[in-house]
Amino acid sequence: MDKGAGTEELTEIRHEVFRRHRPDPEPRTVEIADPPRPWREASDYRAAVARWRGQRVDAWEAAIAGAVGEGETGAFLVWGDPSLYESTLAVVQEIAARGALAFELEVIPGVSAVHALTARHRIPLNRVGRAVQITPARLLAEGLPKGVDDVVVMLDAHAIFTTIPPEGIDIYWGAYLGMPDEILRDGPLDEMAPEIARLREEARACKGWIFDTYLLRRR
Numbered sequence: 001m002d003k004g005a006g007t008e009e010l011t012e013i014r015h016e017v018f019r020r021h022r023p024d025p026e027p028r029t030v031e032i033a034d035p036p037r038p039w040r041e042a043s044d045y046r047a048a049v050a051r052w053r054g055q056r057v058d059a060w061e062a063a064i065a066g067a068v069g070e071g072e073t074g075a076f077l078v079w080g081d082p083s084l085y086e087s088t089l090a091v092v093q094e095i096a097a098r099g100a101l102a103f104e105l106e107v108i109p110g111v112s113a114v115h116a117l118t119a120r121h122r123i124p125l126n127r128v129g130r131a132v133q134i135t136p137a138r139l140l141a142e143g144l145p146k147g148v149d150d151v152v153v154m155l156d157a158h159a160i161f162t163t164i165p166p167e168g169i170d171i172y173w174g175a176y177l178g179m180p181d182e183i184l185r186d187g188p189l190d191e192m193a194p195e196i197a198r199l200r201e202e203a204r205a206c207k208g209w210i211f212d213t214y215l216l217r218r219r
């Protein structure tokens with residue numbers, strides 16, 4: 001999936017995966033342009049999102065029909081693991097439900113940003129016998145949920161960790177995990193939040209995009 005200008009590096013990394021792991025015979029690749037997401041300001045945002053979803057399903061269906069012949073195997077490369085904050089499965093299942101194309105679907109698990117993060121920090125995800133919550137940052141506006149001591153935060157556009165009361169909390173942060181520009185920081189949230197916020201802004205300004213994930217752990 002080509003998500004437009006500024007994300008060429010993400011496409012290039014996928015080609016690198018092929019070069020390293022499927023060099024011979026090199027698979028045929030098909031790049032599908034993702035239709036631009038509707039603006040939040042669109043007059044009827046819900047209708048605009050529904051239209052956008054439909055355009056994506058159309059584009060993906062046409063790509064499968066055009067590129068994968070009878071008896072052949074096609075694959076969608078998914079970032080991280082396909083089960084986590086990912087629409088690929090939903091789109092492909094919608095194509096199957098339309099019924100114009102008949103195919104069997106297999107899901108191959110990947111390394112999610114969550115597991116890349118814990119591996120790079122060499123920490124377990126959970127504490128003994130305890131629960132872990134994985135959440136998009138926008139659900140943390142009110143701070144850490146009651147009764148949850150370990151929260152993995154993804155999709156943070158606004159450095160929400162700088163607004164959370166930091167007492168008794170450690171942060172384990174990683175940006176561009178598993179990539180050449182990987183950055184890691186960890187420590188008490190009150191000490192680390194300003195530095196991590198600055199690093200994020202510098203990295204975003206330098207590369208034009210950022211992917212970061214962090215674990216907030218109550219001491």
Ligand SMILES: C[S@@+](CC[C@H](N)C(=O)[O-])C[C@H]1O[C@@H](n2cnc3c(N)ncnc32)[C@H](O)[C@@H]1O
Binds near residue numbers: 113
């Ligand atoms: C649309 S979600 C996709 C998650 C992906 N399916 C996974 O399993 O990691 C995108 C979010 O995942 C996290 N993410 C994905 N790749 C990352 C990476 N290499 N380093 C740090 N965070 C990453 C970021 O929080 C980003 O905002």
